[in-house]
Amino acid sequence: MLLIEADGKALLRQSGIQIPEGQIATTGPAALTGAGPWMVKAQVPVGGRGKAGGVVRCDTKADVGVALRRLVGAPIKGHTVHSCLVEAIIANADEYYLSLMLDPAQYGVRVTLLREGGINVEQNNAAAANSRLCSPEPDAIAAAIRELAVREPANRRTALIDTGEKLAQLFMQRELMLAEINPLFVSDHGCIAGDAKIVVDLDAVHRQPAIATLIERNAATYPEAIRKLRDGFDYVEVDAEGEIGLVTTGAGLSMMLIDELTARGGRPVNFCDIRTGLLRGDPTRLIKVLEWIGARPNVRVLLVSVFGGITDLSEFAPLLCDALERTPSIKVPIVARLIGNRADEARDILAARRPDIAVEEQLPAALDRVGAILRGASR
Amino acid sequence: MTAQIISKLSRHTPVIVQGATGRTGSVHVRRMKEFGTHIVAGVSAREGASLDDVPVFANCRAAVAATGALASVAMVPPNGVLAAMQDVLAAGIRLIVTPAEGVPVHDALRIGRMVKEAGAVWVGPSTPGLAIPGEMKLGFLPNVSLKPGPLGIMSKSGTLSYETGYRLAQIGLGQSIWVGVGGDPVKGVRFADLIDTFMADERTRGIVLIGEVGGNEEEEFADALLKSPTRKPVYALVAGRGAKEGVAMGHAGALTFGEVGTFASKQRQLEAAGARVFATIDQLIEACRQDFAGR
Numbered sequence: 221m222l223l224i225e226a227d228g229k230a231l232l233r234q235s236g237i238q239i240p241e242g243q244i245a246t247t248g249p250a251a252l253t254g255a256g257p258w259m260v261k262a263q264v265p266v267g268g269r270g271k272a273g274g275v276v277r278c279d280t281k282a283d284v285g286v287a288l289r290r291l292v293g294a295p296i297k298g299h300t301v302h303s304c305l306v307e308a309i310i311a312n313a314d315e316y317y318l319s320l321m322l323d324p325a326q327y328g329v330r331v332t333l334l335r336e337g338g339i340n341v342e343q344n345n346a347a348a349a350n351s352r353l354c355s356p357e358p359d360a361i362a363a364a365i366r367e368l369a370v371r372e373p374a375n376r377r378t379a380l381i382d383t384g385e386k387l388a389q390l391f392m393q394r395e396l397m398l399a400e401i402n403p404l405f406v407s408d409h410g411c412i413a414g415d416a417k418i419v420v421d422l423d424a425v426h427r428q429p430a431i432a433t434l435i436e437r438n439a440a441t442y443p444e445a446i447r448k449l450r451d452g453f454d455y456v457e458v459d460a461e462g463e464i465g466l467v468t469t470g471a472g473l474s475m476m477l478i479d480e481l482t483a484r485g486g487r488p489v490n491f492c493d494i495r496t497g498l499l500r501g502d503p504t505r506l507i508k509v510l511e512w513i514g515a516r517p518n519v520r521v522l523l524v525s526v527f528g529g530i531t532d533l534s535e536f537a538p539l540l541c542d543a544l545e546r547t548p549s550i551k552v553p554i555v556a557r558l559i560g561n562r563a564d565e566a567r568d569i570l571a572a573r574r575p576d577i578a579v580e581e582q583l584p585a586a587l588d589r590v591g592a593i594l595r596g597a598s599r
Numbered sequence: 600m601t602a603q604i605i606s607k608l609s610r611h612t613p614v615i616v617q618g619a620t621g622r623t624g625s626v627h628v629r630r631m632k633e634f635g636t637h638i639v640a641g642v643s644a645r646e647g648a649s650l651d652d653v654p655v656f657a658n659c660r661a662a663v664a665a666t667g668a669l670a671s672v673a674m675v676p677p678n679g680v681l682a683a684m685q686d687v688l689a690a691g692i693r694l695i696v697t698p699a700e701g702v703p704v705h706d707a708l709r710i711g712r713m714v715k716e717a718g719a720v721w722v723g724p725s726t727p728g729l730a731i732p733g734e735m736k737l738g739f740l741p742n743v744s745l746k747p748g749p750l751g752i753m754s755k756s757g758t759l760s761y762e763t764g765y766r767l768a769q770i771g772l773g774q775s776i777w778v779g780v781g782g783d784p785v786k787g788v789r790f791a792d793l794i795d796t797f798m799a800d801e802r803t804r805g806i807v808l809i810g811e812v813g814g815n816e817e818e819e820f821a822d823a824l825l826k827s828p829t830r831k832p833v834y835a836l837v838a839g840r841g842a843k844e845g846v847a848m849g850h851a852g853a854l855t856f857g858e859v860g861t862f863a864s865k866q867r868q869l870e871a872a873g874a875r876v877f878a879t880i881d882q883l884i885e886a887c888r889q890d891f892a893g894r
Contacts, residue, residue, distance in 0.1 A: 322704065324785045324814065327711035356708050395705040397784065423677065424703035458841065471782060472756020472811055475838035480879050482841050491842075529741030529761040559765075560743055583762070584881055 221422050221445050222398075224263040226305050227434040228416030232401070234430065235390040237383055238412045242307030245284075246292050252281060254308040260287040261307070264299035265441065267417065272296050277309070302440050310412055315403035318384060320361060320391045322398070328353045329361055329391070333368040333380070361388035376406050383411040394431060395424040422448055454493040455509060462489035463594060465513035465552070467506065467524040467540075469496045469531070477525060477583075484591055489516050496531040499539055506543035514549025521553050521593045525586065528560025537566035541573045553593050554578070557586035601788055602796040604694050604720045605776065608670070610734045613639040615662045615692070617673040617683050620648035620655060624674035627739045628653065631672070634742060636735040639666040642686075659690035670694040672728065672737045677701035680724060684710045688717045696737045697723035697787075707785035714787060721787025726779040727757040740777060741765075748773020749891055751797040753790055754809035755782045755816070759838055759880075763809060766884050772891055775802035782811060790820035798829040805832045805891060807883070808874065810865060812839035817865040821872035832890060833874035834883050837865045 223231075229239045241253045244263070252258060262274035269275060274296040276287040284306060291301050317334040332351035352364035365384030369377045383404065391399045398419035405412040422445055425432050432449070439446050444456045454471065458478065464486050468474040471493045478488045492509055499505055513519060526536060537558070544550060554577045558566050567579050580586040614631075618624045619641025628650060632638055640662040641648075641655040648655050656662040659671065671692050673683040677699040687695050695714075702710075702724040714721040722729055728738015733747035744764040752774050754760035764774060776797065780788055790808060797803050810817040817837060824833065840862040866876045877883040 322708070322785065325789065325819065327708050327715065327785070355712070356705070392705075395703060397704055421704040423701045424705065427703075470756065470758020470761075472754070472759030472809065472838045473762055474758075475756075475811065475842060476759050476836065476880065479838060479840045483878055488841075527758055527762050527765070529743060529758070529765075530739055560741070 221420055221442070222265040222267070223416075223418045223420060223434065224265050224438065224441055225261060225416050226263055226303075227438065228418035229305075229413060230434060231390060231394065231418055231430070232387075232413050232416055235386045237386050237390075237401075238410060239416075240307040240310055240412055240414065242305055244303050245288055245306050246303050247288060252284065252306060256280060257309045258284055259307050259309055260284055260291065261305045262291045262294075262296050262301040263303050263305055263441065264296045264301055266297045266299050269296050274301070302438075310405045310414060313405035313407040313412070315414070316380070316406050316411075317400075317402045318380075318387065318404045319398070319400035319402070320387060320396070321400070322356075323353055326353055327356070329356050331361055331364040331368065331384075333365065333384070335372075356392065358385075358388045358392050361391065375408055379406065379410045383413075394428055395421050397421055425449060451505065451508060452498070453495050453505060454491070455512060456491040457489065457512070458491055459487050459489055460516060461518050462487040462516065463518050463520045464488045464590060465510075465516070465519045465522045465550075466490055466492060467494060467509055467513075467522065468492055469494050469526050473525075473527060477523075480587060481523075481590070484587065486590065486594060487518075489513055489519060496526055496528075496536055499536070501535070501539070503539045503543040503546070506539060507546050510543055510547040510550050514547055519552055521555065521590050522550060523555050523557070523586065523590050525557040525583065526560075528558065528563060528566075530561070532561050533558050533566035534562040534569065537569040538573070541570070544574065555580065555586050555589045555593070557581070557583055559583075600718060601720050601792045602799050605729070605778070605793075605796050606800055608694075608731055608735060608737075610635045610637055612670055612735065613637055613666055613668045614670045614672065614735075614737065615640045615642055615659065615666065615668040616653075617642040617659065617671055617687060618675040618679070619643060619653065620645060620650050621674060625650055627672075627674060630739065630742070631736055634730075634736050634745070635733075636737065639668055642671075659687045659692065663690040663692060668692060670696075670737060672696045672698070675699060677703070677724070678706075681706045681710055684713060684721070688713055688719060693717070693719040694737075695719065695721050695723075695787075696726065696728045697721070698726055698728060698738050699723070700725045702783065704783070704785050707783060711785060711787065722778060723781050723787055725783045725786075726781035727760075729776070729778040730774070731776055732774050738779070740779065744768060745777070746773030747775075749775060749802065749804040750807050750887065751775050751793075751800065751803040751805070752777040752807045752809070753793050753797070754779050754807075755811045756809055756838060759836065760809050763807065763836065763880055763883065766880065767807070767887060770884065770888050770892055772887055775800055775804075780816075784814055790816045791823040794820065794823045794827055798827055798831060803831065805834065805887065807887070808833055808835040808869075810835060810837045812837065812842050812862050812865070813860040815860060818868045821868040821874065824872040824874060830873070833869070833872075834886055835869050835874050835876045836880065836883055837862055837869075837876060
């Protein structure tokens, strides 16, 4: 998961890498450091926010206020801006690009150091020549950085190597998947990280308290991670204004279902992988998902879809009924698509307890039902 | 390497199950046996653990010494996978399936390097496993979806492959080999590693690839397909067209950044290599039906 810049920079600072002076702000310019100019940067966990208008240069305090009012609460590439980072502009420095990235196919770390950073670095043709693949060990990464920095003037080389070694330590200690600094400001006074794109491994957070703390502190920014860590399953809101609530299991099938509904003109509210195999007779997880869906204003239909390859559907059906009984906020028509182990028994259970639920065995038929409900046609 | 090891699997291949006596392990040992898998031993660190008529050993070395096992399924929790892999590789086993979801990525990096060093084949993490219907399965691909037939399936997703495999089986199109590679970013066998296996396998007449946004495995596969001297038709689904950038949709690997790993990039490269990419499961099923059913 990508951290917002401020959290990425917090990790950089903890490892001894310099970052610009700045503060997190949500409203008007209260206590800005320095005399300006400043950069106001929307804190959203997504790349390309500069090109999407999420980074604004401001010369006066009044301008900072205007930028904050415009950005905070607005969406940038589908993510709501909860706060901005306001930083003093770094002048008289060259912009470099430094990154450490996992190479999944080679089981290594790719180290890249470029003399020109900036927002167009992806198109930089020099990238291949200025990167090295090495084994995932701090010493090997540090050696690669020394090799890449060898053409730099001596006064800069030392600072670049020092920053690179600290980044290598951070990368391995915190089990990162990506640590990118772009731009990295380099001058005779040393290196300052102008940005931080840090991707953490949510499966390692249980043994990385420093990262767990950052995520917990910014719960509103990382709702999906918070849910995964606290509740042990995946739920991603894809459209708060959506009309179709989804109770589904399996990441791939759930993603495909969203794609197919969207292609038919539907607006799914959420992705979820509820993991029916782990419910173990307890409807709590189902109730949570139903409550999150029920809290959305435009939901018009609920689609439950479970392929019971391993799951016993006759155990799932009563849990679904229990959960619905305890979630009065779900008042919309329900389509349940159940197929696989003991689907017949599950259908009988639903017919007895919730005859209002339209049960289908085949997915296309269930999607047609959902479409009919959205069009307002009678069942 | 992958091709030699996977294509030799049969109902006679001796298999051990690490973590066999746990809640999940014991259930799946029984299901694998019902399917035909020749399970010769379980491995459990717990003293006095037992499992039906399957002998249980304290470690893989002892299990292999007593049974000559050639493959293992490690039914251990995510944080136990690294240790289980150390144990099983040291015992000389060269095909290992690790179903656990949630293995830390840096653990997977270390495991990947160990596996490469040992010249072994690792399927996982986050995988339902692999199967040769009619012969055996390693892991828990659901029996309702498995049926011998002409299609080789490779998939990042468990559930989407169960659904697709089930519906294909319903119209009479079963599978020759089915490998779940899992949805994690760092893993053992990748799509491209399976090309030689599927192309060399005489039972396989077509390949069904079930991918997802994120990473570049589909693109690697497209490259390998272009270079393959053997041609077989490839039918692909790529889930996650509508995924939110920067947020993983359930699978840690399904994370897109900018242009890397997007649906558009995967579709473009797969199609350029001659694969057909379908927008819906139905369309894929229909294309396979037209090409194979009744032939």
